Amino acid sequence: MIALKNIEKVYRTSTIETLALTNINLTVRAGEFLSIMGPSGCGKSTLLNLMGLLDAPSAGQVEIGGQPVTQYRDVDLARLRNQKIGFIFQSFHLINDLSVLDNVEIPLLYRKGDETGPSRRELARQALEKVGLSNRMKHFPSQLSGGQKQRVAIARAIVGQPAIILADEPTGNLDSAMGNEIMSILQQLNADGSTIVMVTHDESMAKRTHRLVRLFDGAMVGDSVLMLNEER
Amino acid sequence: MWNKKGSHLLIIVEILASFLVLFGVTSLIVYNLQNYQEPIGFEYKNRWALGFDARGQADSTIGDIMQQIKSRVLSYPQVESATVFSSNLPYSMNSSNGNVTNNKATVLAQQFRTDLDMPKTLGVPVLEGRWFDKSDELPDARTLVINAPLKKVLFGDEPALGKKIAFGGADDKRKSTDYFTIVGIVGNFKPRGEYQENLPGLFQMNKGQDRNYTRSMLLNVKPGTDAGFEAKLTRDLGLLTKGWPVEVSYLENQRTNQHNIALVPVIIFLIVSGFLLINVALGLFGVLNVSIAKRRGEIGLRRALGATERRISRQFVGEMWVLATFALVLGLLLAGQFPLLNVFNLKSSVYLTAIGVSVAVIYLLVTLCALLPSRQAATVQPAVALHAE
Numbered sequence: 106m107i108a109l110k111n112i113e114k115v116y117r118t119s120t121i122e123t124l125a126l127t128n129i130n131l132t133v134r135a136g137e138f139l140s141i142m143g144p145s146g147c148g149k150s151t152l153l154n155l156m157g158l159l160d161a162p163s164a165g166q167v168e169i170g171g172q173p174v175t176q177y178r179d180v181d182l183a184r185l186r187n188q189k190i191g192f193i194f195q196s197f198h199l200i201n202d203l204s205v206l207d208n209v210e211i212p213l214l215y216r217k218g219d220e221t222g223p224s225r226r227e228l229a230r231q232a233l234e235k236v237g238l239s240n241r242m243k244h245f246p247s248q249l250s251g252g253q254k255q256r257v258a259i260a261r262a263i264v265g266q267p268a269i270i271l272a273d274e275p276t277g278n279l280d281s282a283m284g285n286e287i288m289s290i291l292q293q294l295n296a297d298g299s300t301i302v303m304v305t306h307d308e309s310m311a312k313r314t315h316r317l318v319r320l321f322d323g324a325m326v327g328d329s330v331l332m333l334n335e336e337r
Numbered sequence: 338m339w340n341k342k343g344s345h346l347l348i349i350v351e352i353l354a355s356f357l358v359l360f361g362v363t364s365l366i367v368y369n370l371q372n373y374q375e376p377i378g379f380e381y382k383n384r385w386a387l388g389f390d391a392r393g394q395a396d397s398t399i400g401d402i403m404q405q406i407k408s409r410v411l412s413y414p415q416v417e418s419a420t421v422f423s424s425n426l427p428y429s430m431n432s433s434n435g436n437v438t439n440n441k442a443t444v445l446a447q448q449f450r451t452d453l454d455m456p457k458t459l460g461v462p463v464l465e466g467r468w469f470d471k472s473d474e475l476p477d478a479r480t481l482v483i484n485a486p487l488k489k490v491l492f493g494d495e496p497a498l499g500k501k502i503a504f505g506g507a508d509d510k511r512k513s514t515d516y517f518t519i520v521g522i523v524g525n526f527k528p529r530g531e532y533q534e535n536l537p538g539l540f541q542m543n544k545g546q547d548r549n550y551t552r553s554m555l556l557n558v559k560p561g562t563d564a565g566f567e568a569k570l571t572r573d574l575g576l577l578t579k580g581w582p583v584e585v586s587y588l589e590n591q592r593t594n595q596h597n598i599a600l601v602p603v604i605i606f607l608i609v610s611g612f613l614l615i616n617v618a619l620g621l622f623g624v625l626n627v628s629i630a631k632r633r634g635e636i637g638l639r640r641a642l643g644a645t646e647r648r649i650s651r652q653f654v655g656e657m658w659v660l661a662t663f664a665l666v667l668g669l670l671l672a673g674q675f676p677l678l679n680v681f682n683l684k685s686s687v688y689l690t691a692i693g694v695s696v697a698v699i700y701l702l703v704t705l706c707a708l709l710p711s712r713q714a715a716t717v718q719p720a721v722a723l724h725a726e
Contacts, residue, residue, distance in 0.1 A: 151720075159641055160720035180645050187643020198638045198723065215643035261642070 106269060106300050107133040107156050112165035114151050114323075125151045126323045129165070133302055135268070138295040140311040141304045143320035149304040150273055152320065156302060157190050157271045158182045170268075187215050191262030191299075195274035197254040199246040205257050206242040209233055212265045232260040236290055252283030259290055263299070270294060272303040276310055288313055345660055348624060352664035355617040356699050360672045362610045363691035363698075365603050368534075368683055375535040378484070378525035379427060380460035381588040383562065386426045387554040387574075388584040400548025402578060407554065409577055410570065415562045420458040421543050422553050423450035427459070427528045428591030437487070437539065438507045439500060444490045446483075447528070447538035450551055455540070456523075458557045466498045466521035473542045479514070480542065482521040487537035497522060517541075530592050532599035555588075614702065621657070621706040629653065629714045636714050637722025646715040653711030654704055661703045665696055 112129035115122055126148045133139055133156070141149050154160040155167055158174060166173050169185055177185070191212075192198075199208050209229040213220055220228070233239050236256040246254055255275060262270050272291065276284030288310055295301050303314060311317050312331060319327035389406070391399050403421055410419050425431040425447070434447045455461060456468050464485065473480045481502065488497045501516035503509075523540075527533040543551050558566075571583050629636070636649055644652070672692050676685035714722070 154720040157641065159637075159723065160718050180647075183640070183643050183645040183648075186641060192641050194723070198634065200635055200638070211639065212642040215639075215645075215648065265643075 106135045106137075106170065107131075107302070108166075108168040108171075109152075109155065110166045110168070112152075112155060112162045112167070114148070114155065114160070115163040124323055126155070126162075129325055131318065131325065131328075133269075133300060135300055136295070136298060137316055138292070138301045138314040139303070139316045139318060140314040141302065141318045141320060142306070142308070142311050143326075145306075147320040148323040149320055153271050153273050153302065153304050156269075157192060158186050159192075183215070184217075187212055187265065189267050189269055191265065191267040191270045193255070193258050193262050193270065193272040193275045195277040197246070197251075197258045197278075199254055199257055199261075201246050203245075204242065205233065205238065205244050205246070205249070206230070208246065208257055209260045209264050211261060216265060228264055229260070232264040233257070235263065236260045250283075251279050252286060255279060255283070255287050256290065259287070259294075263294060268300055270299050270301045272301065274304050274306065276305065276307060284310065344624065344628070348621065348657075348660050349664045349667075351617055351620055352661050352699060352703065353668050355614055355702070356665060356668035356695055357671065358610045358613055359695040359698055360668070360691055362603075362606050363694045364675070364683070364687055365606060367690045367694070368687045369532050369599065369603060371684070371687060372527075372534055373531045375527065376525055377427075377527040377531055377533075378461060378523065380557075381427065381592050383558050383560055384427075384459065384588040385556045385558055385567075386422075386429070386586045386588060386591070387556065388424075388426075388586070389552045389554075389574075389578065390582045390584075391552055391578075392581065394581070396549045399550070399552065403548065403551060403554070405577060406574060409573065410554070410556060413566070413570070415559050415566050417557045417559060418454050418458040419554055419556045420454040421452045421548075421551050422455065422555050423448075423543070423551055424553050425449060425528060426553050426555065428530055428588055428595050429528070432528075435504055436506055437491070437502050437504055437537075438509075439491045439502045440507050442491050443507045444487065444537050446487050447526075447536055449526075449528075449538065449540045450543045450547055451540055452543045455555075458555050460557075461523050461526065463521050464524055466519070468521050469540075469542045473520070474544050476545060478542070479517045480520045481517040482523060482540040483519055484526045484538045484540075485522060485524050486535050487539055488522050490537050530595040530599070532596065614698075618702055618706050621703065622710065625653070625657065625707055626710045629710045633714065633717065633722045636717070637719045637724070640715075640719035641723060646712075649715035650708065650711045653714070654707040657703045657707040658700065661699055665699060669696075 109129050109131045112126055114126040115124050129152065141152060143149050151160065155162055158167070158169070162175065166175050168174065169189060174182065174185065206226065206229050209232055210225050213225040213228060230239065230242065233242055236259050238253060238256050238260065241249060241253060246257070249257065270291070275291065276287050279287060284307070291301055291303065292313060305311050315331060317327070317329045317331055318325060394402070407419050407421060410416050423433060425433045432447065434445055436443050437446045453469055456463060468482060469480065472478055483497065491497065491502065492500065497519050500519050502519065503511055503516045505511065525535050526538045527535060567585050571585060574583050575581070639649060669692065672688070674680070676688040
């Protein structure tokens, strides 16, 4: 589903060069629920951004669905992000001026297809129902709790039915009860067929996934299949 | 975006103010341009104007002296033709006008007094009928030549030759001898030049007592006639008139002066409004830059969710267009009153064209102001833009 080959990411300014990722080789298979752990600044979010085509690697190749995308134009990358990938962020990234329903509808606005305004809204309603927020559609993000905001973000990630969901510390800003709730939703989405890659600091959340990748100083230092309890 | 009412109101007011100023300037420009497209109706090259100051001369003799002057100037080989003309000469600052009526419509018309040689001297073609001839010099001949705009106002598409008109309003009491018969129709006649409105006008034969009040003359001189001849002419005419001061002016120079009078206010207004528009553009540019900087996180999010760079640019330009549309609707409500109320007696087409041009310029200005910052924002990598929040 996602393959990273010999990935290297360097951040350059006029005076400083920072190596964020080096020699990353990782394949995420369809239907997997993979978690990425590591200390702050080790490159977890950078890795997720590269998988989500939000950033370009300095070297190496990213493949989505077997297709190398490194040379893709902006319009092709945007299409891939829109159709194949759903994002969930630690800080939710909801647009405060838009209602919950409007926030969830955003990915569908960028989709070239037959969806009309009413059908887009229906899909957004269905996504909100899936995360148990059908009674908050007209609310604005400022009127929601952290857990509710993250559920809106999940609804937005799944509204376009993408094959891959990338979650960057989705429970990081939530208390444990809310975090568990969000994790259950993600597990359910995975059970329904979504491939999920999640960055987390929380070992207990990582243990609820199928596979754990560990990073340290930009390098991959571990890759474990958790369901089989087998270190590789 | 749509919850930021305060800052948007500011932008709307700014755009509205720009539109109104632009509408004012454009109306002025369109008015002048429309006038410019109408021919002036006479020749000005190699035409000289002579003005006499008949100080201390008995009024009753002036007409005869003017006739002697005309005969003298025609004796010079440099002069091709000459005509006596009332003081409202082409490109002069003088004007003479009054109401004329055909008892149906009444209109304010420019009035010129001249003689048989005016068409030849100024190159004015007679479109219908004839110019004045010897028969019109008879005391009881009451004839007029009118211009095309006067014919249009008084008679529309109906023939005007042979019809009678009188000075004054439709309801004024008058005798049958107060009426004048139209014997000819000339085209336009715009004595103030290209930027003057194409106004109704009429020509009367210079005769009777009126001859003694007509102290100007127009000459058609041969190309290349220079200041040497002007000096000789002034000296000779001074001897003939026993010391009347003579003022010689070239219509070509007078034309330049009239153009300056018409165009300088437009240019000043244009410069002032140009600065205003630049200020507004910079203001909009600044407001949008700040707004886009504040919304970098949103831009990153939209890019992550599938928006292309072009789509992001279009979104910001579109948002500015919506604000501009709000401002322009308000502006149109105000500007629309000008053609409806016939303000300053200008044609509706002047205001409507000015409205159209102003709307187009405002949308162009807004697009240019929005395009650059939104393009810059859209080209930032989504990961970087998301990190900005």
